[in-house]
Amino acid sequence: MPDLRIDHVSFTYAGSSEPVLHALDLVIPAGEFVLLTGPSGCGKSTLALALAGLIPTRIGGHLRGSVYLEATNISTMSIHEVSQHIGMVFQNPDNQLVQLSVEEEVAFGPENLALTHSEIEQRVEQALIFTSMAHMRHEQIFALSGGQKQRVAIAATLAMRPNILVLDEPTSDLDPVGTQEVLQVLRALNQQYGMTIVLVEHKVDEVIEWVDRVLLMERGRVVVDAPPRQAFDDLQRWHELGVSVPQMVQLAHALPEFFPGQPPLALEDACAGLRGTHYARALMQRGERELTQLADKPAQALPVLSWDAVGLSYGFKQVLRDVNVQIRQEEWVALIGANGSGKTSLASLAMGFQEPTSGGLRYRERQIQAGSISRQARDIAYLFQAADNMLFGATVEKEFLFGLKHRRKDQPDAEALANIERIMKIIDLVQYRQANPFHLSHGQRKRLALGVLLARNPEVLILDEPTTGQDEGHARAFLEFLHTLRTSARLTYLMITHHMLAVAQYASRVVVLRNGQVAMDDTPARVFARRQELAECGILSPPVARLHALLCEDRAPRVALNVPEFLRMCAEEVTTC
Amino acid sequence: MLTQIFNSLAARTIIGYMIIYGVPALLPALFVRVIGFKGLRHLFSYEPKPSIIHRLDPRLKVVYPVLMGLLSVFLNWDYVYLLVGFALIPWILLKPSAQRLRVVITMVAIPVIGLIWSQGLFHTIGNGTITNPTVDHLLYTFPPTLSWVGTPGLSVSGLLFGVQQSGRTMAGALAALLLLFTTTPSEVVWAFYKFRLPAQAGLAFSAALRFLPQMMERVTVLLQVAQVRGYDLSIPRWWEVRQWPGYLWRVGACIPVVTIPLLIGALRTTSVMAMVVDARGFGSHSRRSTLREHQGTLADYLALGLLLGLTLAVILLVALHIGNRDIYT
Numbered sequence: 038m039p040d041l042r043i044d045h046v047s048f049t050y051a052g053s054s055e056p057v058l059h060a061l062d063l064v065i066p067a068g069e070f071v072l073l074t075g076p077s078g079c080g081k082s083t084l085a086l087a088l089a090g091l092i093p094t095r096i097g098g099h100l101r102g103s104v105y106l107e108a109t110n111i112s113t114m115s116i117h118e119v120s121q122h123i124g125m126v127f128q129n130p131d132n133q134l135v136q137l138s139v140e141e142e143v144a145f146g147p148e149n150l151a152l153t154h155s156e157i158e159q160r161v162e163q164a165l166i167f168t169s170m171a172h173m174r175h176e177q178i179f180a181l182s183g184g185q186k187q188r189v190a191i192a193a194t195l196a197m198r199p200n201i202l203v204l205d206e207p208t209s210d211l212d213p214v215g216t217q218e219v220l221q222v223l224r225a226l227n228q229q230y231g232m233t234i235v236l237v238e239h240k241v242d243e244v245i246e247w248v249d250r251v252l253l254m255e256r257g258r259v260v261v262d263a264p265p266r267q268a269f270d271d272l273q274r275w276h277e278l279g280v281s282v283p284q285m286v287q288l289a290h291a292l293p294e295f296f297p298g299q300p301p302l303a304l305e306d307a308c309a310g311l312r313g314t315h316y317a318r319a320l321m322q323r324g325e326r327e328l329t330q331l332a333d334k335p336a337q338a339l340p341v342l343s344w345d346a347v348g349l350s351y352g353f354k355q356v357l358r359d360v361n362v363q364i365r366q367e368e369w370v371a372l373i374g375a376n377g378s379g380k381t382s383l384a385s386l387a388m389g390f391q392e393p394t395s396g397g398l399r400y401r402e403r404q405i406q407a408g409s410i411s412r413q414a415r416d417i418a419y420l421f422q423a424a425d426n427m428l429f430g431a432t433v434e435k436e437f438l439f440g441l442k443h444r445r446k447d448q449p450d451a452e453a454l455a456n457i458e459r460i461m462k463i464i465d466l467v468q469y470r471q472a473n474p475f476h477l478s479h480g481q482r483k484r485l486a487l488g489v490l491l492a493r494n495p496e497v498l499i500l501d502e503p504t505t506g507q508d509e510g511h512a513r514a515f516l517e518f519l520h521t522l523r524t525s526a527r528l529t530y531l532m533i534t535h536h537m538l539a540v541a542q543y544a545s546r547v548v549v550l551r552n553g554q555v556a557m558d559d560t561p562a563r564v565f566a567r568r569q570e571l572a573e574c575g576i577l578s579p580p581v582a583r584l585h586a587l588l589c590e591d592r593a594p595r596v597a598l599n600v601p602e603f604l605r606m607c608a609e610e611v612t613t614c
Numbered sequence: 615m616l617t618q619i620f621n622s623l624a625a626r627t628i629i630g631y632m633i634i635y636g637v638p639a640l641l642p643a644l645f646v647r648v649i650g651f652k653g654l655r656h657l658f659s660y661e662p663k664p665s666i667i668h669r670l671d672p673r674l675k676v677v678y679p680v681l682m683g684l685l686s687v688f689l690n691w692d693y694v695y696l697l698v699g700f701a702l703i704p705w706i707l708l709k710p711s712a713q714r715l716r717v718v719i720t721m722v723a724i725p726v727i728g729l730i731w732s733q734g735l736f737h738t739i740g741n742g743t744i745t746n747p748t749v750d751h752l753l754y755t756f757p758p759t760l761s762w763v764g765t766p767g768l769s770v771s772g773l774l775f776g777v778q779q780s781g782r783t784m785a786g787a788l789a790a791l792l793l794l795f796t797t798t799p800s801e802v803v804w805a806f807y808k809f810r811l812p813a814q815a816g817l818a819f820s821a822a823l824r825f826l827p828q829m830m831e832r833v834t835v836l837l838q839v840a841q842v843r844g845y846d847l848s849i850p851r852w853w854e855v856r857q858w859p860g861y862l863w864r865v866g867a868c869i870p871v872v873t874i875p876l877l878i879g880a881l882r883t884t885s886v887m888a889m890v891v892d893a894r895g896f897g898s899h900s901r902r903s904t905l906r907e908h909q910g911t912l913a914d915y916l917a918l919g920l921l922l923g924l925t926l927a928v929i930l931l932v933a934l935h936i937g938n939r940d941i942y943t
Contacts, residue, residue: 117895
């Protein structure tokens with residue numbers, strides 16, 4: 038299989054003066070599994086497009102240097118020729134599936150190459166076996182989960198018989214189970230079939246144990262190029278760039294005496310390193326002691342949002358059944374579960390997007406009326422996953438005036454305008470008053486979308502995947518902003534998320550949904566201690582929480598939520614002993 | 615007293631306006647009511663089913679709506695209704711789900727109602743001729759204040775003419791929806807390829823159908839976003855008269871608000887899709903092969919025979935001046 042060589046590649050997008058890639062030189066040997074990571078805007082996706090031959094033929098801009106497949110410059114090849122050597126998989130599976138059934142989708146490429154029937158059949162069969170989708174060959178694509186769709190997209194790419202697969206954040210829209218499905222397929226392709234994998238990914242923690250090489254990018258340059266165990270030698274650099282460092286690596290840096298030489302990458306390695314140590318014994322003792330203690334006292338504040346025996350069905354499909362949840366004032370409740378478990382449906386009922394089939398919802402003592410969304414929006418705000426979809430105005434100021442202009446006239450204009458001024462200060466965008474919203478950074482746009490919601494003085498904020506598509510640094514900054522805002526404005530949050538580190542760090546309570554029913558409802562420390570039940574709900578708790586549970590043989594009633602807490606719990610127990 | 619009021623110029627003018635605009639205003643409302651925003655995603659999308667219609671040769675299904683449209687043009691109205699009866703046969707064999715059936719009925723009935731109403735208003739020659747129309751057929755005569763509309767009133771003969779003409783709409787719509795509901799994109803591309811039509815046209819057609827449900831979902835999200843942002847689209851109660859002008863203005867003003875992000879989103883999706891299709895070698899070879907080459911079955915030959923027989927029958931009817939159209943039919 039050929040090597041991939043990037044020879045002094047620079048690229049500047051059309052209409053931009055700043056290059057996104059700066060004279061990159063890299064060699065990716067055949068059969069290597071490469072993780073390409075870095076902060077948003079560092080050039081990862083651009084490099085992926087260049088590797089797949091889509092730059093500059095399909096993406097406008099100025100390319101200098103060349104990408105070689107062995108000795109062939111891929112810019113001299115047509116797209117369909119390149120795709121028979123280098124396959125590209127994009128972020129959103131829905132945008133890259135053009136057929137209706139799995140078989141038709143996978144066969145589409147070979148059909149276009151006018152291959153013989155037996156060759157097409159062989160390729161389809163093999164691609165589906167490689168991606169563990171053979172049993173779903175005749176399924177309709179719309180009936181598949183997100184993870185399955187992404188596996189079909191990979192299978193369709195594999196049917197072109199590439200030796201190299203380039204994937205641009207293929208798991209960013211997927212739940213933890215879907216993410217694992219896709220990553221396991223990639224691992225199998227690399228390990229069993231020797232395929233070269235170049236994976237652009239923010240979820241470093243989940244993929245690090247499988248990769249051969251880590252490339253960390255910053256402003257169009259590769260600043261770290263090392264095997265995974267050496268890639269984190271300089272943790273400060275990773276922190277400065279806001280890229281997540283695997284929790285096991287953080288732990289190894291904090292406890293070097295237990296991990297001499299190289300840091301563990303897999304949970305099992307870390308567990309093996311700590312098992313039998315006084316730290317592990319201390320955690321076990323703590324767990325046993327806590328088992329005999331009473332559970333945390335339930336919150337006393339009044340509920341602001343209540344789902345009372347709520348059921349929701351679409352035709353014969355039951356989406357929610359007998360859901361009873363109450364959210365109290367100033368709580369930060371995380372709503373988690375696998376894709377299709379009913380999270381978004383549950384939250385959307387609170388906004389009045391649809392009507393429950395049974396049961397009812399209340400905001401304080403008032404019944405929530407389905408369809409009266411703008412009225413609901415006075416008390417409850419909904420931050421959509423794609424915050425860019427929420428911006429309609431030509432300037433930041435006009436964004437704020439949008440709601441004011443189109444509302445029913447029940448609040449004096451002067452009062453509303455004063456409120457807007459106040460919110461602009463809170464979200465720190467006063468100096469951008471006349472700027473085009475789409476010229477702001479991603480984080481600023483997210484804050485703007487939040488700000489225009491706050492202009493209506495809501496008491497409850499529903500956050501739908503607030504960190505999707507952001508690197509760890511930007512996600513953390515936005516979550517910190519939300520945290521500060523909640524404290525200062527005494528807001529109540531309901532956050533739908535797959536980002537377990539965010540749940541562990543910020544949520545005061547976690548509601549886990551499984552097949553439309555509430556499976557768990559407790560504090561994050563207690564929920565994440567139930568490792569096996571969570572797995573059945575399609576959830577993977579943060580690595581350090583799993584490590585804690587493993588070291589306590591799943592008997593600890595609550596687990597540490599982050600590395601500093603893990604270390605503190607160990608240290609406290611050791612001191613007590 | 616009441617008769618006097620109803621016969622007054624003002625009352626007749628109001629009633630006239632209600633007759634003119636009532637039905638056109640009700641039709642979109644009826645559409646939204648029956649189909650709903652959620653139903654829009656099923657509007658033109660394929661429904662998998664193990665039916666004999668699904669298994670038919672895709673070429674037949676592509677030809678079928680074209681042929682039905684053509685035949686309905688040449689026949690007079692009573693024979694067109696026979697054609698509509700013929701177009702119902704595949705639907706009986708298909709047995710679509712209740713959801714799709716609702717779509718079919720709505721998509722057929724709404725244009726038909728619109729057509730009948732418009733003919734009732736504007737096909738007003740009665741028993742006379744175009745140059746010398748009569749007025750004895752008018753169900754309601756418009757007052758002089760509505761003379762600008764260009765019609766004397768609502769005509770019984772016009773309504774009847776609309777009923778006659780709507781057979782053509784029904785035959786075409788029933789045939790076209792059958793193609794959309796029972797043929798996959800790859801089958802459409804295959805049929806286009808076999809007809810020596812550009813495969814790109816087949817892909818564009820099928821991709822449009824493939825992405826329509828996504829687009830509808832995006833519209834729903836954008837409308838929700840607008841309302842979450844304070845854009846009030848809640849319908850006032852009928853007695854809240856002062857709220858209605860504002861509501862109607864907001865509905866109108868909402869169109870660009872939704873359209874621009876929708877367009878940008880569609881372009882982004884299309885850009886990725888184009889790269890994917892290029893990367894899969896679409897259009898790279900003049901020839902194209904298929905995994906599933908349709909093998910002719912007895913059902914195909916029967917269906918082909920029926921279509922040929924139907925075409926022949928129509929030609930005969932027209933040639934023998936039995937079923938051909940005159941100026942009014």
